[in-house]
Amino acid sequence: MPELPEVEALAGILAERAVGREIGRVLPVAVSVLKTHDPPLTALEGRTVTAARRHGKFLDLDADGLHLVVHLARAGWLRWKDGLPEAPPRPGKGPLALRLVLAGPERSGFDLTEAGARKGLAVYCVRSPGDVPGVARLGPDPLDGSLTPEVFAGLLRGVRHRIKGVLRDQSVIPGIGNAYSDEILHAARMSPYRLASDLGEEEISTLYEAMDTTLRSAVERSRGLAAGDLKAEKRSGMRVHGRTGRPCPVCGDTVREVSFKDSSLQYCPTCQTGGKPLADRRMSRLLK
Structure with a gap:
């Protein structure tokens, strides 16, 4: 997407x-x-x-x-x-x-x-x-200056939803989908299952910086490319998304996946979940 x-x-x-x-x-x-x-x-x-x-x-x-x-x-x-x-x-x-x-x-x-x-x-x-x-219904845009660290913190405060879903909610932060939410959370060294409401001030600041850096770096890499080259550039810039089974470029651990009905997320256990794999009920059912 x-x-x-x-x-x-x-x-x-x-x-x-x-x-x-x-x-x-x-x-x-x-x-x-x-x-x-x-x-x-x-x-x-x-x-x-x-x-x-x-x-x-x-x-x-x-x-x-x-x-x-x-x-x-x-x-x-x-x-x-x-x-x-x-x-x-x-x-x-x-x-x-x-x-x-x-x-x-x-x-x-x-x-x-x-x-x-x-x-x-x-x-x-x-x-x-x-x-x-x-x-x-779009929220404040991450690139136009309206989504300041203070505004970002206010959007997360009291939201009892997993941070992966909050990042993808267009009424909260527009423009982020499945791929870049994986990348942002990896850069922030944060589990996609963390509740937004449980994040402390330092964690919110780290997440904001990871979001800003990830998106702006991707925009710069894409600038000036022909439309036909943008998809390949997106794939080549990913560190965990779409890289299930491959080594994490930061720590070398194997990138894992959690599958859902019509999508999946990728993450690094060492970088994001204290070394513990996240439960993947869909895969568990297939292995029975």
Whole structure:
């Protein structure tokens, strides 16, 4: 799933290549991705792109005050292309969900695609990003200065939920998903099962620093990369996420995994849980 650093990089690509250009056509292919009907997508055509921004995990293309807002969900992606075909795309079983073509003979623009059978990609055409329910509920952003250490501490205080889930809650801290929450907790040397309400001041400060450093480092690594290279860069920068069975780069212990119904988390026992493996009930059932 694209998270804050990747969406930030995609917004940068759109800012560089689309701002100042006129939108020629917006062509939905998978109608199910469109979550609004007023204003229609055709209202974007003929408008000039004035900005490209990120709100949590949402992309926002501002076209003279009308916004195309995109949530890529689990398996969505944005693919920038030069020389898009003149013929409109035909609905089918492929991954293409929407195509935006900028005006001009070069026919540059982007495709929104989504792999797999489980569909979650969402596209909104709105007058304000705040009209999108997911954007309206976002907490303070980790990168824009609004999430200060004091604000962060206040968000965690009294929350009796595991810290892994709190980091992923978009109404608390937008932009962090499964992968970067694993990385942040590893950098903070903290168990994903700790309750947020049990953290002391020093632990909260350590967690805040780990979050800030992890996200900003990932954003810097992604800056200037082509959209097609962002996924590989994300994978290469991971220390525990997606590395089950491999050695922890900090201590050398084996990275472990806890599996859930539709996701999993990775962690280092030595760095995060005092050397004790976390219970994995799903794996325990499989071994019986």
